[in-house]
Amino acid sequence: MSQQEDVLERxxxxxxxENAAFAPVADLTGAVVRRGRRIxxxxxxxxxxxxxxxxxxxxxxxxxxxxxxxxxxxxIAIQPTTPPGPxxxxxxxxxVTVTGPADADQLHGTSQxxxxxxxxQVPKGTSCSSGGGSISVQxxxxxxxxxxAVNDCPGGYVAIWGxxxxxxxxxxxxxxxxxxKALNQWSVPSSIAGGTxxxxxxxxxxxxx
Amino acid sequence: MTTTxxxxxxxxxxxxxxxxxxxxxxxxGRQAALLRFAYLVTGHRxxxxxxxxxxxVKTYLAWGRLCDRGALDAYVRRAIxxxxxxxxxxxxxxxxxxxxxxxTPVPESGPEAAAPEDQLDRETKTVLFELVRELxxxxxxxxxxxxxxxxxxxxxxxxxxCSVGTVKSQTHxxxxxLRGRMPxxxxxxxxxx
Numbered sequence: 176m177s178q179q180e181d182v183l184e185r186x187x188x189x190x191x192x193e194n195a196a197f198a199p200v201a202d203l204t205g206a207v208v209r210r211g212r213r214i215x216x217x218x219x220x221x222x223x224x225x226x227x228x229x230x231x232x233x234x235x236x237x238x239x240x241x242x243x244x245x246x247x248x249x250x251i252a253i254q255p256t257t258p259p260g261p262x263x264x265x266x267x268x269x270x271v272t273v274t275g276p277a278d279a280d281q282l283h284g285t286s287q288x289x290x291x292x293x294x295x296q297v298p299k300g301t302s303c304s305s306g307g308g309s310i311s312v313q314x315x316x317x318x319x320x321x322x323x324a325v326n327d328c329p330g331g332y333v334a335i336w337g338x339x340x341x342x343x344x345x346x347x348x349x350x351x352x353x354x355x356k357a358l359n360q361w362s363v364p365s366s367i368a369g370g371t372x373x374x375x376x377x378x379x380x381x382x383x384x
Numbered sequence: 385m386t387t388t389x390x391x392x393x394x395x396x397x398x399x400x401x402x403x404x405x406x407x408x409x410x411x412x413g414r415q416a417a418l419l420r421f422a423y424l425v426t427g428h429r430x431x432x433x434x435x436x437x438x439x440x441v442k443t444y445l446a447w448g449r450l451c452d453r454g455a456l457d458a459y460v461r462r463a464i465x466x467x468x469x470x471x472x473x474x475x476x477x478x479x480x481x482x483x484x485x486x487x488t489p490v491p492e493s494g495p496e497a498a499a500p501e502d503q504l505d506r507e508t509k510t511v512l513f514e515l516v517r518e519l520x521x522x523x524x525x526x527x528x529x530x531x532x533x534x535x536x537x538x539x540x541x542x543x544x545x546c547s548v549g550t551v552k553s554q555t556h557x558x559x560x561x562l563r564g565r566m567p568x569x570x571x572x573x574x575x576x577x
Contacts, residue, residue, distance in 0.1 A: 183559065183562065183563060183566075184531065184559070186505065186508050186509055186512055187512055187516070187527070187531050187559075187562065188531045188532070189505075189509055190508075190509035190510070190512040190513045190516070191424055191513070191516070191527075191528060191531055191532035192532060193509060193513075194423075194424065194513045195420040195421075195423060195424050195532060197420070197423075198416070199415065199416050199419040199420070199433075201419070201433050202412075202415070203411065203415050203419075203433065203436060203437050203440060204408055204411045204412055204415070206437060207411055207437055207440040207441055207444060208404070208407070208408065208411075208444065210437070210441045210444075211441045211444035211445055214441065214445060215445065
């Protein structure tokens with residue numbers, strides 16, 4: 176560094192020191208704390224309003240929600256549950272039929288992950304004259320269970336899907352009433368599986384929360 | 385993060401009771417130094433108060449998360465620099481022109497006037513400060529931290545949230561600009577010197 180540069184830097188240092196040599200008159204402490212508290216209160220009120228709005232929206236959705244899907248004017252009944260209980264979505268009739276990702280978007284009230292899973296489960300390369308297979312989703316629970324029908328060609332079966340290890344997979348696939356043993360093994364709630372299962376001695380009442 | 389999680393995080397990070405007293409002590413002890421720093425960075429007293437206040441409010445809201453109390457000063461200074469840059473980005477601020485009078489008036493020549501050498505230094509320093517005020521905000525902050533606060537390059541880099549190399553280049557460019565813009569008769573390299 177040359178001597179000239181040293182002179183400039185010395186003058187710069189002196190200049191800054193001289194210009195900053197003033198006694199600030201304002202005491203910011205009170206203003207800062209007041210403003211901080213105001214923002215904190217606003218944030219909390221905002222968060223409370225958001226939470227209340229979210230609960231209200233959930234209740235409204237729980238009453239009726241137009242499907243707009245392949246079922247035309249059918250309405251989906253979503254049973255309102257009191258948090259933190261799981262949310263349950265039942266599709267009327269045969270359920271919402273999904274043949275691809277576009278149809279999966281009609282599964283109103285379900286999670287995006289589940290919609291993607293269903294779209295990926297649609298049977299491909301079937302011998303149907305009308306094209307590929309389809310999946311009809313009849314019920315879904317935020318607890319991680321769903322029920323529907325896999326319409327393959329030829330044939331098809333009733334499927335119960337679940338997330339035993341965090342990701343969706345088919346737990347049970349059967350053309351008959353599912354066995355009580357299988358339902359109990361996966362702890363499938365009766366709200367999804369229905370109230371009947373096939374026991375060793377024939378059909379029996381099934382109940383699982 | 386859900387609304388509830390965010391709310392809980394906010395509640396956990398803001399000062400309460402003992403924490404608020406600690407924050408108030410910090411502000412009371414440091415605000416003068418922070419205001420001087422902000423004045424040099426912004427070039428305006430009122431703007432300095434505004435940015436310091438905003439930076440301190442951000443610190444208040446984040447108080448619980450700032451575990452390293454030794455790094456508080458650097459945190460607030462960084463907030464001041466960032467707030468000033470944000471302020472300059474606002475459209476109404478970009479159109480605004482500075483009209484603040486020089487804070488250190490140059491004394492008139494007279495019987496009690498300083499010696500010519502001192503007078504020249506005083507003029508040079510006044511002009512230098514005006515030139516510093518015209519530097520881009522990050523260069524200005526680097527110059528203030530290096531030459532007023534006496535921070536090392538790594539310390540300056542920590543406050544500005546950039547690399548040591550960036551600090552070096554910002555400071556170098558700032559000095560180059562200052563040398564280039566100095567009036568010839570006040571230039572420490574020559575002229576009347």
